[in-house]
Amino acid sequence: MEQKVMSGIGGVGIYGIVSICIFFAFFTVTLWWAFRLKKDHLKHMEDLPFDGGEIDSTDKSQPTQL
């Protein structure tokens, strides 16, 4: 079907089909990669913004009382 749709585009040549194929291959690999990641690693990554290493006693990672 994709071929039929793409061939309707004037002068598209091979570029359209190759483009769609590249994207789906790329997207599939990204999905596969993201879902293989371990939970403990994801937890560590999520927490990175909260571990800035500041040694000041005032906790500036908390929103200032506004």
Added chain:
Amino acid sequence: MNTNVETFKYDNRIVRAFAIATVIWGIVGMSVGLLAAVQLFFPDANLNLQFITFGRIRPLHTNAVIFAFVGNGMFMGIYYSLQRLCKARLFSDFISWFHFWGWQTIIVAAAITLPIGFTTSKEYAELEWPIKIAIAVVWVAFTVNLIGTILKRREKHMYVAIWFYLATALTVAVLHITNSMTMPAGWFKSYSMYAGVQDALVQWWYGHNAVAFFLTTPYLGLMYYFLPKAANRPIFSYRLSIIHFWALIFLYIWAGPHHLLYTALPDWAQSLGMVFSLMLIAPSWGGMLNGLLTLRGAWDKVRQDPVLKFMVVAVTAYGMATLEGPVMAIKTVNSLSHYTDWTIAHAHSGALGWNGFLTFSMLYYLFPRLYRTNLWSTKLANYHFWIGLLGMMFYVISIYVAGITEGLMWKQFTKDGFLQYPNFLETIVQVVPMFRLRAIGGTLYLLGTFMMAYNLYRTAKAGQFEPDTEAQAAPLEKTSAVVHGKLSWHRLLEGKPLLFTVLSLVAVLIGGIVEIIPMYLIKQNVPTIASVHPYTPLEVLGRDLYIREGCLGCHSQMIRPFRSETERYGEYSKAGEFVYDHPFLWGSERKGPDLAREGGKYPDAWHYNHMDDPRATSPGSIMPRYSWLLTQQLDTTSLPSRLAALRRVGVPYPAGYENGPAQKDLQAQAEKVVADLKLGSITAEPDREIIALIAYLQRLGTDIKSAPAAITSAAK
């Protein structure tokens, strides 16, 4: 585990410098925008000064808000978050300050040169070549500082925000260099290396991705850092952020041709642009939902904290704009929306909502932390939020109404098959009240920004600036990408930022290569037309005046193949008509009629009177007066260098033509225009700028008119 903990300092001075610059340039850029908006219903607001006339300050406004306001805001947020995410001071203090002062110098140079009329005319890339080189140098400095900091980091993993920063740095460099290929014809004049269709494709590949990689990806990185910080809870799904990043940077680069739908761009390129634009909804909404869902269980905080309020609206505006953009890229929708104010409304819902509000939220977040105090007035920040939101609504809704009204009126036929509104002016007069409402919205938004500036100033006065923040972390240990005996690609990529950078670049470049290279290799993409000839010397100078005055800000030169357009303007535009157009001047907005077939429509005297006072020939017109063109002397001294530069980029002027024959041809054509003006009882000097502009306007579209059947294919 490494117990050798190091103590180091984060640089807050550079963050503060960029923050102050953000506020100052934000006010300047928005004020210029307001002045431009007022001129759309009160043209005399230019005080008859060429330097502040709409055509010249429109690019000043867009450059100021994009590169000065958002640019400085981006650097502020990146330099603050990068240090903390890498647990390292910025790579080099010298480079940081070189970056800061270099960027401010470029902005000042833009603020001086654009009102003077030094412009390439290419949207968001108007600055002339010496400034373009300066931009490239300063951008390289920023990239070195970014990558250098990542390389000396003490945190093993690169948080997703840093991925977005890296993609921004690299892609903007590629876009800027590719689109800036110009041939100098003097210190502040150059001609694009590309012509017509190719120039249009490269420009909108750049233009669209300037939106993508200057206004979107860095701000998404900032969202992934500042939103969790402000909400004090981690991002909803880190997994989703990974998919968001890769899908977004891969897809964005393909979507540029949606700015050129139904133009002379080959059909296949238009269709690719449309399809990839639609696919963009998925990652964009993934990112938006990731941001909003981070606030699960924290909505009570949103009610109290202005920082979060601004962020919620910013992320929502991102979602709305990234849904609307793909919808506008559907060809049938685009046939209505293109050239109308709908595009302006779309751009501003992104700029005012996404970029503006996220910048405000970062400023409200950072100032109390940099000055170790509380925000001076939460109440004032809340007022800013509501007045800013109200201003944005006034602005956007009125312009949506204007845009759709314009599109419908342009296409409306009577039951007898004639255009319902054959006079373009009727359609503009109809939407002028909307332009007034838009200016009210802009005023409110600007007022809110002033309130923020005052609030931040009082916050700074009340607190004490902390120039450096002490931090501690263990140095990075060398680790293997092999986990439990298996190679972990994720760890390998994160552990090797340079490899990661190269892969991001490859993902970004694929789309550009697939779209742009065939355009140059396949000759049938641009069928040549035998009757199309290079511009005469006088027309070249007239065309340069057209560029200087920013006429393309309101007038397109691209008739789309719709009956509503061919009835109004004449035969639709062909790719082969633009082979000598360096740069292309198709435009993207119509506040006045299309000029692609303007040549021969009116006598020379009409153009003379129209430029002197547009309302004398066209009652109700919102075009500014260009009376200075009638008195200023035409600069012909630069003609040889201009013609030589055009020859170098491929326009077939004979060798040596510029040294003598060109001046004679110019004089002869100027005398002819003067003689024609006399027929209209106008006495004019042949050496005035108006003469060249009239010569150019009378040339437009006449090649095709003279020989409509003379189309040949270069592929034959």
